[in-house]
Amino acid sequence: MANIKSQIKRNRQNERRHERNKAVRSELKTRTKNAVKAAETGADDVAERLREAVKRIDKAAAKGVIHPNQAARRKSRLVRHIAQLVTERSGE
Numbered sequence: 634m635a636n637i638k639s640q641i642k643r644n645r646q647n648e649r650r651h652e653r654n655k656a657v658r659s660e661l662k663t664r665t666k667n668a669v670k671a672a673e674t675g676a677d678d679v680a681e682r683l684r685e686a687v688k689r690i691d692k693a694a695a696k697g698v699i700h701p702n703q704a705a706r707r708k709s710r711l712v713r714h715i716a717q718l719v720t721e722r723s724g725e
Contacts, residue, residue, distance in 0.1 A: 657689075657698045664689045665711055672718040683715055 635641050664686040671682045687708050694704035 654698045657693050657696070661686075661689055661693055661699075661707075665707070668711065668715060669718070672715040672722075675722045679715065679719065683712070686711060 635644060664682070668679070668682040668686040671679045676682075690699075690704045690707050690711075693699045694701045699707075
């Protein structure tokens, strides 16, 4: 446990940020999962869900929750995966 006043405050700040960042990362996973599920089932709103997932990834990168390169990688993989699912469903 820290004795120094500034370190005690820093610990409180880090705890608050940790909780906020955890919520943001959880939402990223949820939005991504929703977009993939929509593509798998052939829902009408695949583009909308993909747009929302990409928007959240960009927002997380802008706020420093994830690294910008990680955001780019996640978006690239997500778009490629959904495009593959959509072409498979249209080929059936």
